[in-house]
Amino acid sequence: MPVFALVDCNNFYASCERVFNPALEGKPILVLSNNDGCIIARSNEVKTLGIPMGGPFYKWRDFCEKNGVFVFSSNYALYGDMSYRVMATLKDFCPTLEIYSIDEAFLDLESFQGKDIIAHAALIRKKVKMWTGMPVSIGMGPTKTLAKIANYLAKKTTSTGVFDLSDEVLREKYLADCPVSSVWGIGRRISRKLENMKIHSAKDLRDADLKIMRRNFSVVVEKTIRELRGVSCLPLEDVQPRKQIMSSRSFNRAVTVLSELEEAVSHYTAKACIKLRAQRSLANGVYVYIHTSLFNEKQPSYGNGASLSFAEPLDDSTQIISVALHCLRSIYKSGYRYSKAGIMLLDVVPNTLKQFDLLSFDDNGKSDRIMKMLDGINKKLGKGSIFICAEGIERPWHMKSGHRSPRYTTQWSELPTVFCK
DNA sequence: TCTGGGGTCCTAGGACCC
DNA sequence: TCTGGGGTCCTAGGACCC
Numbered sequence: 001m002p003v004f005a006l007v008d009c010n011n012f013y014a015s016c017e018r019v020f021n022p023a024l025e026g027k028p029i030l031v032l033s034n035n036d037g038c039i040i041a042r043s044n045e046v047k048t049l050g051i052p053m054g055g056p057f058y059k060w061r062d063f064c065e066k067n068g069v070f071v072f073s074s075n076y077a078l079y080g081d082m083s084y085r086v087m088a089t090l091k092d093f094c095p096t097l098e099i100y101s102i103d104e105a106f107l108d109l110e111s112f113q114g115k116d117i118i119a120h121a122a123l124i125r126k127k128v129k130m131w132t133g134m135p136v137s138i139g140m141g142p143t144k145t146l147a148k149i150a151n152y153l154a155k156k157t158t159s160t161g162v163f164d165l166s167d168e169v170l171r172e173k174y175l176a177d178c179p180v181s182s183v184w185g186i187g188r189r190i191s192r193k194l195e196n197m198k199i200h201s202a203k204d205l206r207d208a209d210l211k212i213m214r215r216n217f218s219v220v221v222e223k224t225i226r227e228l229r230g231v232s233c234l235p236l237e238d239v240q241p242r243k244q245i246m247s248s249r250s251f252n253r254a255v256t257v258l259s260e261l262e263e264a265v266s267h268y269t270a271k272a273c274i275k276l277r278a279q280r281s282l283a284n285g286v287y288v289y290i291h292t293s294l295f296n297e298k299q300p301s302y303g304n305g306a307s308l309s310f311a312e313p314l315d316d317s318t319q320i321i322s323v324a325l326h327c328l329r330s331i332y333k334s335g336y337r338y339s340k341a342g343i344m345l346l347d348v349v350p351n352t353l354k355q356f357d358l359l360s361f362d363d364n365g366k367s368d369r370i371m372k373m374l375d376g377i378n379k380k381l382g383k384g385s386i387f388i389c390a391e392g393i394e395r396p397w398h399m400k401s402g403h404r405s406p407r408y409t410t411q412w413s414e415l416p417t418v419f420c421k
Numbered sequence: 422t423c424t425g426g427g428g429t430c431c432t433a434g435g436a437c438c439c
Numbered sequence: 440t441c442t443g444g445g446g447t448c449c450t451a452g453g454a455c456c457c
Binding site: 032033034035036037038040054055056057058059061074218219220242243244245246247248249250253293294295342399400 | 422423424425426427428429430431432
């Protein structure tokens with residue numbers, strides 16, 4: 001029988017901030033989304049204060065000030081690097097792992113079956129804390145879905161941060177106490193429908209009639225039910241290259257003129273192209289959209305998008321930017337206050353699939369060399385050291401990030417300083 | 422004034438084919 | 440009972456995840 005473990009960092013973003021600022025230990029801290037818009041991560045102390053996940057920050061600003069909450073803008077340079085360190089540590093203990101998100105990984109612990117698996121998980125947990133400073137919880141079970149629930153229980157019911165749901169008798173008790181809405185793959189819509197069918201707990205869902213469930217829902221729910229029964233349907237997966245790459249941001253203030261939108265779209269496209277080349281892919285098209293505020297009902301609203309296919313698959317930022325700007329100009333209307341723009345690279349394929357077009361202009365690899373040089377310089381000297389002029393220099397529309405902590409681990413100039421007496 | 426961003430998978434329905 | 444039948448491909452939209 002397989003044994004999956006799900007390792008999940010506790011309050012990941014908030015914990016990253018604490019690693020480099022231990023004075024924050026035990027203090028309420030929260031992390032904001034891009035543009036300092038929503039609350040996207042909360043320490044336990046903030047959860048206790050009743051501040052909700054995803055709420056708009058401006059509604060809570062005063063409350064936070066009154067209660068001494070430490071507020072941070074997202075610092076993805078730091079979080080991404082901390083994630084890399086945690087995953088590297090996990091790989092030391094278990095080379096077969098699936099990095100599921102920035103703060104979660106599934107491990108295959110089948111080879112530890114019969115041994116003291118809880119002690120092993122406790123050891124992993126201790127080493128991750130020691131080597132990276134990051135607190136994690138570990139849940140185990142015969143399927144990924146059960147490992148997820150075990151992780152939820154590890155956080156909710158234990159002080160050890162480790163929980164094993166391999167035992168069937170134990171599962172009877174704990175699945176009955178686990179609300180169906182907290183099962184992996186059961187979101188808001190489906191859980192509402194399930195509640196109407198008198199399915200309230202994970203146990204109810206597990207014991208539901210498979211045929212009826214299949215008729216009412218998709219094969220995804222069917223797999224979830226089988227997984228709850230202990231039948232593994234979801235194997236560990238390798239990292240797959242992305243099939244589409246998006247880049248979008250809200251502006252820090254309304255943008256009205258085309259030239260600023262052009263800068264933003266160029267900038268987002270350049271960012272997406274960096275990701276595209278990093279995963280050694282080519283895109284076959286690009287989609288661009290812009291819209292006004294979704295919340296301000298007094299202003300006239302407008303939103304539109306347009307896409308274009310390329311004559312041949314591309315990874316050159318300058319070429320893709322020029323197509324993206326074509327799309328933008330086809331949808332731009334003056335007289336509106338735009339709040340956001342975004343682009344999506346479409347139909348992304350591995351760069352080994354490149355089909356040479358007999359009619360295309362042969363540049364003798366010049367474009368490849370330029371892009372390699374651009375990526376190389378930015379890798380060596382830091383992100384944004386060199387960029388394409390169309391991205392703009394001042395970027396007055398650029399997102400707000402008023403509470404960002406230093407990029408302690410990825411910028412020489414922002415290294416933490418230690419004073420010794 | 423101020424409300425995030427980036428992904429995947431599945432299904433239904435339409436277009437089109439023989 | 441059944442009122443032509445069966446298949447593929449594509450896209451839009453919905454659902455989920457973090």
